[in-house]
Every structure is written in structure tokens, then in C-alpha cells.
Amino acid sequence: MGNLTKAFAAFGLVALIVVAVAFGARTHKSASDTLVFGSSADPVALDGALISDGESGRVVIQIFQGLVGLKPGTTTVVPMLATSWKSSPNGKSWTFTLRKNVKFTDGTPFDASAVCANFNRWYNFTGSFQNPSATYYWQTVFGGFKKYDPKSGAPKGSLYQSCKVNSAGSVTINLTAPSASFLAALSLPSFSMESPTAMNKYGANQGTVDANGVFHPTGTYSTQHPTGTGPYMLQSWVRGDKLVLVKNPNYWGPPAHIQTLIFRPIADNAARLQALQNGEIQGYDLVEPEDIPTIKSDSNLQLLSRPPFNVGIVGMNQAMKPMNNLAVRQAVAYGLDREAVVKAFYGGRGVVAKEFQPPSLFGYSNSVKQYTYNPAKSQALLKAAGFKLPVTINFWYPTGVSRPYMPDPAKNFQAFAASLSKAGFKVIPHAAPWTPDYLGAVEEGKAQVYLYGWTGDFGDPDDFDGVFFRTPQKQWGFNNPAIFNILTKARDESSLSKRIALYKQANNMLMNFLPGVPYVHTSPALAFDKNVHGYVPSPVDIQYFSSVSIG
Amino acid sequence: MLRFVVRRLLLLVPILFGLSILVFVWIRALPGSPAQALLGERATPQLIKEMNHQYGLDQPIYLQYWRYLEQTVQFHLGTSITTQQTVMTEIGQRFPATMQLAFAAGLFAITFGIPLGFFAAKSYGRAFDHISMAVSLLGISIPIFFLALLLKEAFAVELGWLPTVGQMSVLINIPHPTNFYLLDALLAGNMHAFWDVTQHLILPAIALGSIPLAIITRVTRAAVLDVQNEDYVRTARAKGLAPGVVDYRHVMRNALLPVTTIVGLQVGLLLSGAILTETVFAYPGIGSWLQQGIVDRNYPVIQGGILFVAVVVVFINLLVDISYGFINPRIRLSGKVG
Numbered sequence: 001m002g003n004l005t006k007a008f009a010a011f012g013l014v015a016l017i018v019v020a021v022a023f024g025a026r027t028h029k030s031a032s033d034t035l036v037f038g039s040s041a042d043p044v045a046l047d048g049a050l051i052s053d054g055e056s057g058r059v060v061i062q063i064f065q066g067l068v069g070l071k072p073g074t075t076t077v078v079p080m081l082a083t084s085w086k087s088s089p090n091g092k093s094w095t096f097t098l099r100k101n102v103k104f105t106d107g108t109p110f111d112a113s114a115v116c117a118n119f120n121r122w123y124n125f126t127g128s129f130q131n132p133s134a135t136y137y138w139q140t141v142f143g144g145f146k147k148y149d150p151k152s153g154a155p156k157g158s159l160y161q162s163c164k165v166n167s168a169g170s171v172t173i174n175l176t177a178p179s180a181s182f183l184a185a186l187s188l189p190s191f192s193m194e195s196p197t198a199m200n201k202y203g204a205n206q207g208t209v210d211a212n213g214v215f216h217p218t219g220t221y222s223t224q225h226p227t228g229t230g231p232y233m234l235q236s237w238v239r240g241d242k243l244v245l246v247k248n249p250n251y252w253g254p255p256a257h258i259q260t261l262i263f264r265p266i267a268d269n270a271a272r273l274q275a276l277q278n279g280e281i282q283g284y285d286l287v288e289p290e291d292i293p294t295i296k297s298d299s300n301l302q303l304l305s306r307p308p309f310n311v312g313i314v315g316m317n318q319a320m321k322p323m324n325n326l327a328v329r330q331a332v333a334y335g336l337d338r339e340a341v342v343k344a345f346y347g348g349r350g351v352v353a354k355e356f357q358p359p360s361l362f363g364y365s366n367s368v369k370q371y372t373y374n375p376a377k378s379q380a381l382l383k384a385a386g387f388k389l390p391v392t393i394n395f396w397y398p399t400g401v402s403r404p405y406m407p408d409p410a411k412n413f414q415a416f417a418a419s420l421s422k423a424g425f426k427v428i429p430h431a432a433p434w435t436p437d438y439l440g441a442v443e444e445g446k447a448q449v450y451l452y453g454w455t456g457d458f459g460d461p462d463d464f465d466g467v468f469f470r471t472p473q474k475q476w477g478f479n480n481p482a483i484f485n486i487l488t489k490a491r492d493e494s495s496l497s498k499r500i501a502l503y504k505q506a507n508n509m510l511m512n513f514l515p516g517v518p519y520v521h522t523s524p525a526l527a528f529d530k531n532v533h534g535y536v537p538s539p540v541d542i543q544y545f546s547s548v549s550i551g
Numbered sequence: 552m553l554r555f556v557v558r559r560l561l562l563l564v565p566i567l568f569g570l571s572i573l574v575f576v577w578i579r580a581l582p583g584s585p586a587q588a589l590l591g592e593r594a595t596p597q598l599i600k601e602m603n604h605q606y607g608l609d610q611p612i613y614l615q616y617w618r619y620l621e622q623t624v625q626f627h628l629g630t631s632i633t634t635q636q637t638v639m640t641e642i643g644q645r646f647p648a649t650m651q652l653a654f655a656a657g658l659f660a661i662t663f664g665i666p667l668g669f670f671a672a673k674s675y676g677r678a679f680d681h682i683s684m685a686v687s688l689l690g691i692s693i694p695i696f697f698l699a700l701l702l703k704e705a706f707a708v709e710l711g712w713l714p715t716v717g718q719m720s721v722l723i724n725i726p727h728p729t730n731f732y733l734l735d736a737l738l739a740g741n742m743h744a745f746w747d748v749t750q751h752l753i754l755p756a757i758a759l760g761s762i763p764l765a766i767i768t769r770v771t772r773a774a775v776l777d778v779q780n781e782d783y784v785r786t787a788r789a790k791g792l793a794p795g796v797v798d799y800r801h802v803m804r805n806a807l808l809p810v811t812t813i814v815g816l817q818v819g820l821l822l823s824g825a826i827l828t829e830t831v832f833a834y835p836g837i838g839s840w841l842q843q844g845i846v847d848r849n850y851p852v853i854q855g856g857i858l859f860v861a862v863v864v865v866f867i868n869l870l871v872d873i874s875y876g877f878i879n880p881r882i883r884l885s886g887k888v889g
Contacts, residue, residue: 034722036721041843042634151604236724238644238835239644240644240835240839241718241721242717242721265833265835268830268833270700271716271830274707274715274716275715278707280714280715
């Protein structure tokens with residue numbers, strides 16, 4: 001063997017030893033007091049007021065709490081930092097009794113003045129804080145701000161009027177109009193109570209606006225010092241690497257089981273699954289439908305399902321004839337083979353929708369008129385209404401988009417077009433990129449029949465039925481005061497039992513009137529190590545880790 | 552020599568200028584926009600218009616470019632739309648991880664590529680030659696993300712030897728004065744952390760180094776085959792020199808010249824490959840950062856990040872050129888003439 005060969009052989013041996021030692025040093029560590037969760041991305045910020053994405057909300061909800069919370073796994077509002085509440089007879093004033101002896105993690109007390117400081121902070125946002133991407137949920141629930149800025153894109157006028165400290169333990173929120181739906185919205189991470197002292201100290205409202213009009217926070221509050229009342233508090237955050245929460249030792253409620261909760265961003269779906277299989281993380285969200293069989297067949301893993309909280313709809317614009325004719329809309333409903341589409345394209349994660357709101361939400365009727373696929377009945381309805389078959393309809397579908405309620409819109413369209421052809425329709429396809437063309441055409445009332453859908457923001461039927469049908473909208477093209485009135489009344493009613501009855505009635509009316517045909521609710525999946533217990537998937541992504549344990 | 556260096560430095564100006572235009576135009580040709588990515592299904596035409604106005608994206612493209620150029624020459628690469636941190640700050644946090652990974656991948660490619668190529672040439676036409684050529688062909692043709700999945704499935708999920716994601720176990724905490732985790736672990740005197748970081752480097756380095764490994768193997772093999780038929784090698788053998796001495800002094804020394812050039816050129820490949828590798832391994836470097844930027848249509852991050860990587864590649868190639876000028880005087884002469 002020559003010198004060179006010897007040298008190479010020696011080098012290769014050293015390399016092998018290094019690898020072997022590295023392998024040998026590997027130990028599987030899984031501590032019962034630490035849980036690592038694989039998130040799909042880093043949070044944007046840890047300041048509830050300035051976030052609207054799921055990954056930020058997932059962390060924020062562990063550190064902060066709102067006046068109200070949600071019963072795990074449901075959209076039922078339960079006490080959180082407020083122990084009880086009542087509204088004035090006109091529905092415009094809501095008085096909350098606050099939980100006693102609660103402190104923020106900086107040691108300052110949570111009381112009525114802290115509640116007002118938070119509400120007034122949100123209401124007084126100016127400049128880039130008024131950008132819809134910064135304060136999306138404030139604008140969705142409360143509308144505009146104290147100072148109207150036409151350049152910001154925020155609406156003029158606000159549902160919020162003022163906040164009054166009645167005593168340290170009681171606070172009243174005054175609204176400019178009656179609204180019961182705002183109560184459920186208060187459970188959102190965006191309306192969490194944050195320590196006014198810490199926000200001042202660490203510059204939560206400080207920043208500069210650059211030449212492009214973009215706001216840059218200069219404070220460290222939302223990255224290093226988020227201060228809430230929740231069961232966990234921030235220990236450290238290295239973007240792209242890990243975000244570490246530790247148990248709040250002075251938490252007012254039952255202490256969390258897990259001492260250290262770590263969020264590790266792993267953008268790639270397959271990588272999240274492999275990390276779970278390898279024990280590097282103990283759970284992750286947004287499981288891909290194709291990974292479900294692998295997880296189900298692995299005895300070390302478990303699969304959890306999130307209750308459906310979205311809806312896929314075939315919309316119909318009544319301003320475009322013949323959709324103004326109820327018989328035609330009924331013929332469309334009977335002509336859509338919804339069962340086949342849900343079975344074929346949703347990987348077992350979809351259920352056929354019967355109403356415009358998901359079943360988990362209060363007000364679901366469960367006794368609406370049903371439209372099971374029946375092409376013969378469609379043809380009969382059309383003929384009886386005096387139409388000559390086939391009836392031509394323009395059917396729109398979006399391209400370049402995948403939503404939970406329509407993973408592949410083109411497939412849904414093709415299947416629906418085929419079933420409608422058998423039901424006496426001639427379908428003319430129209431495809432357009434999702435934004436801005438498709439949504440623009442639909443919302444401007446230019447699409448006759450179209451694929452549409454919605455993912456709920458918070459647990460109130462107004463976020464589904466109300467968003468679609470409480471006011472006249474070009475995309476539906478109808479004017480039905482009975483529907484507008486009942487949905488407005490249901491939104492403003494302060495008694496929950498009356499609201500439930502009103503929404504049930506509204507859902508029955510809607511499915512008789514048929515402004516569109518709801519066809520699917522989908523149920524996203526989460527995967528966990530089999531030793532993880534107590535994680536309750538929420539329809540609206542509000543999951544508290546304090547109930548989770550390992551072992 | 553000075554003239555050569557100055558000439559190459561001056562050439563950088565048009566290169567970087569052209570690069571900035573290319574990056575700027577390419578990003579705007581991508582479908583979608585930051586507004587659409589941020590707003591999702593709530594991206595109504597009105598909201599998109601407002602956000603575009605907010606970020607100055609509704610201005611004529613030449614004005615947008617001018618403002619971008621103005622800020623870039625002052626080293627202001629802008630601010631991330633999602634995190635609101637400056638792009639330079641984020642590069643400072645992410646780039647060390649990428650350099651560490653690229654270095655490890657390069658080391659892997661050289662360590663195994665040169666011996667493989669050498670032995671393949673020495674056993675020309677025999678089984679080892681065929682096997683090593685087949686392996687190097689696979690190295691070039693298997694997409695990085697697929698190789699990464701296979702490696703993780705074998706060495707992590709099945710055998711449980713190595714981790715699949717990240718740069719270091721989340722349960723280990725060490726200070727990060729340099730953001731080079733290997734160095735940080737050594738500075739902290741924490742050998743457990745050092746091994747942990749090494750373990751996290753192995754699979755990404757193999758995945759990222761697979762293409763350079765294949766190229767280096769092939770170039771080494773070709774160079775050795777060329778050189779060992781040269782007259783001076785035959786003469787050395789005829790003189791009765793030991794085969795090892797001939798291989799070391801005459802064959803390898805001369806064969807390594809083209810290999811050195813190729814190694815220099817792999818730097819760009821390693822940095823571009825890092826985007827895929829880091830994403831699949833959730834490795835917190837500049838590649839996964841850029842990938843997230845592309846998903847979010849985060850223009851300042853994509854623009855700043857790509858420009859930064861491009862400048863690094865251009866500078867490293869410049870260094871290779873200059874060092875080559877030292878090794879091979881003919882390069883300098885041609886510079887003088889040209």
C-alpha cells in the first residue's frame with residue numbers, strides 16, 4: 001500500500017470514528033416535565049393586539065388571558081379573567097365582574113383599570129397600527145379607531161365607545177350599538193389582557209414610521225417581555241430555533257402540568273412528521289391528509305381531530321337570471337353531488353354540510369330542508385318552472401389556491417359540473433386566480449354560480465351567517481328583509497337562549513331560501529406522541545396547554 | 552497583482568448593479584403579493600390596494616427600484632414585513648448557521664470526493680470505478696429534499712441515531728456570542744453541546760454535500776486519469792520511484808489544480824442548496840429564512856437575502872480568482888494584457 005493510500009485510509013478512518021462517536025453520544029431524552037411542539041412558523045409577535053395568525057395565537061393564548069375564555073374543544077364562552085357579566089337592557093353596556101387576586105407576571109395587579117388601559121390602548125391606535133394587517137381582529141369586531149385615518153384602510157366609526165371603572169373588581173364596556181357577538185370575540189388572543197406597566201416599560205406602543213409608511217416597533221415588549229396572567233410565561237425566544245415558555249409560579253388557577261413548553265418552528269410538513277416519529281417533538285398541528293395513514297399505523301403516535309369550523313359553499317347570485325328563480329336554485333342544490341365530492345377529495349376529513357354554519361356552533365338547526373343528490377328531481381323542477389333543458393349557467397372556480405374547505409377547487413368544479421350536467425344544466429366554466437381576480441369578480445357580483453367558503457374567526461354564528469347574509473351583498477344579489485332582520489336581531493340579542501332560537505330559525509329560513517348550497521365542513525388533524533394526554537383540539541384554534549401532561 | 556485585484560473589484564460594480572435589477576424584477580414577477588400572503592382569504596381587492604399603498608407597492612416600478620437602490624447602497628436592506636426587524640439584523644442571526652452548514656457540507660464533499668475520485672481512477676474500468684461513478688451519478692440526480700427524507704427515515708426514524716430537525720437539541724442551553732453553534736459550544740466548554748451540534752450537522756451536511764461530492768469525485772477521477780498518462784509520470788515510474796511517491800508527488804499535486812478551482816465554484820451551489828436543505832431539516836439558517844420569505848412574499852427579505860447571498864458568492868469567487876492568480880501567474884498576465 002502506497003503512502004498516499006495509507007493517508008487516505010487513515011483519513012477515512014478518522015472520519016468514521018468522528019461519525020461513530022457522534023452516533024454513540026446520541027441519547028433520547030424525553031422528560032415528563034417538558035413538551036416540544038412543532039409549529040409551522042415562528043409567531044409574528046407576542047402581543048395579542050397585533051396578531052391575527054394561528055401560530056402567534058397558539059403561543060399568546062398560553063401567556064395571556066382574556067376576560068372570557070372558551071370551554072375546551074367547543075365555542076362555548078366561559079369565565080376567564082371575568083367571573084360573570086351582564087348586559088344593560090339596551091344591549092349597549094356590558095358589565096364584567098373581575099376575578100380577584102390575579103396578578104400579571106410582573107407582579108402588578110389585574111384590575112378594572114388594567115382592563116380599561118387595554119381597551120383604550122386598542123381604541124387609540126394610530127398610524128400603522130391601524131393597518132388591517134396589524135389590527136385585523138379589532139377591526140373585524142369593533143371596526144374603527146378613535147382617530148379616523150382615511151389612509152389607513154380602517155373603517156370609520158367604532159362599536160367601542162368607552163370603558164368605565166366601577167370598582168377595582170368591576171368594569172363596564174360601553175358600545176355604540178347593541179352587539180352580543182362581541183362577547184365570544186373577547187375570547188380571541190387579540191383581546192388578551194396585558195400588563196399596562198410592562199407595556200409602558202418595554203415600549204409596546206413605541207416605534208417609528210419609515211419613508212414607506214411602515215411601522216417598526218422599537219420596544220422589546222412583544223419579543224422579550226410579553227406580560228400576561230396566563231399559566232405560562234416567556235423564558236426565551238430565538239427566532240427560527242425555539243420559543244421557550246415556563247410555568248407561571250404565581251398563576252391564579254390550577255397550575256400547568258408541564259414545567260417547560262417549547263415551540264419549535266418546522267416549516268416542512270414531512271419534517272414535522274419525521275421529527276415526531278424520532279421523538280424530537282411530541283406534537284404538531286396541520287397534519288397533511290396523506291400522512292394520516294402513517295400516523296394511524298404507528299403505535300407510538302396518536303391522531304386528534306379538530307372539530308370542523310369552516311364551510312365550503314356553492315354560491316348563487318340572484319341578481320343574475322335565472323338564479324332569482326327559487327326552482328332553479330333548488331335544481332342546482334339537488335344537482336350537486338356533494339356526497340361524492342366530499343368522499344373523493346377530502347381524504348376522509350370532510351363531512352357534507354347541511355347549513356352555512358358548522359355543527360359545533362350554537363344555533364345550528366339540525367332540522368333544515370335537505371337536498372340530497374337527485375338529478376331527476378332537478379330536471380323536473382326546471383321543467384315545471386317553464387325552462388327548456390339544458391339551462392345554461394356560468395360556474396366560476398378559483399385557481400392558484402388551496403383552502404381547508406377546498407384543497408383543489410378545480411377538482412370540486414369538475415365533479416360538480418359533471419353532476420349538474422346530468423341534472424339539466426349546461427355548465428360554462430370560468431376560472432380566475434383567487435386574488436384579486438376571482439374574489440374581486442365574486443364580491444363585485446360578476447359571478448353567477450361560484451365556489452366559495454369561509455373559515456371562522458370566533459365562536460359566534462354571526463361570524464358565518466352574519467358575515468354572509470346580514471346585509472345586502474353584491475355576491476348574493478338578493479334583498480330579503482326577513483333574513484336581514486332576523487340575523488341582525490340575533491346578533492344584537494343579549495340572551496343566549498333567545499339567540500340560539502333565532503339562529504336556528506334563521507338557518508331554516510336560509511336553507512329554504514337557498515342563497516347558496518353549503519357542501520362541506522372539514523376537520524383538520526393534529527398528531528401527538530401517544531404519551532401526551534389532555535390536549536383538547538379547539539374548533540377555533542384556542543388550545544390551552546395547561547391541561548396537557550406527559551406520561 | 553494590484554492591478555489585477557483592482558480590475559476585478561471594479562468589475563464587481565456592474566455585476567452587482569445587474570444583479571440588483573435581476574433580483575428586483577424577478578421577485579415582482581412572482582405570482583401573488585405580500586398583501587395576498589398576509590391577508591389570506593380576507594384579501595379583498597380593497598384591502599390589497601390599501602396594503603400595497605402602505606408598503607409603497609402601488610408606485611411605478613422604477614420609483615420602487617430607485618428607492619430600493621438608494622437604500623441598498625447605504626446598506627439598508629429594508630425591514631421584514633412579518634417581523635419588522637431589519638433584514639441586516641436577521642441576516643446576522645441566520646448567516647452563521649448557514650456558513651457552518653456549508654462548511655460541513657464542503658468538508659464532507661472534499662473528504663470523501665477526492666479519495667473516491669482518486670481510487671476510482673486508480674481502479675479504472677474495474678468494479679470500484681463503476682460503483683463510485685454510479686454513486687456520484689446518484690448524488691447529482693437525486694433531489695436534495697428527497698435524499699434528505701431518505702437519510703432521515705433511515706438514520707433517524709428507523710435507527711434512531713441522529714436528529715432530524717434543528718441546529719441543536721431544544722433542551723440544551725448555551726450562550727451564543729458568535730451564533731456559530733459549534734464555536735459557541737466550545738467557548739462555553741460544553742462538550743455535550745458540541746457533540747449535539749455535530750450530530751445535528753451530519754445529515755444536512757451529507758444531503759447538501761451530495762452534489763459537490765459527486766462533482767468533485769468526477770473531476771478528481773478525470774484529472775488523475777489525465778495526469779497519470781503524462782510523460783513526467785511515466786518518466787518518474789521508469790526511474791523506479793515507489794508508486795506511492797509517484798502518486799503523491801506527481802499525480803495528485805497536478806491533478807488537484809483543477810479540483811481546487813471546482814471546489815471554489817461549489818460555494819454558490821452550497822449556498823443555493825442550503826435553501827432546500829435547511830427547509831427540510833428546519834435548520835435555522837439563511838436558506839429556511841429565505842424560504843419563509845418567499846412563502847410570505849416578504850419582498851425586503853427575499854430581495855435583501857438574495858442580494859446578500861449573491862454578494863457573498865461573488866466575493867468568494869473573487870477570492871478564488873485572486874488566489875488562483877497567485878498559484879498560476881498566467882492568469883495575472885492575461886489580466887495585464889486584457
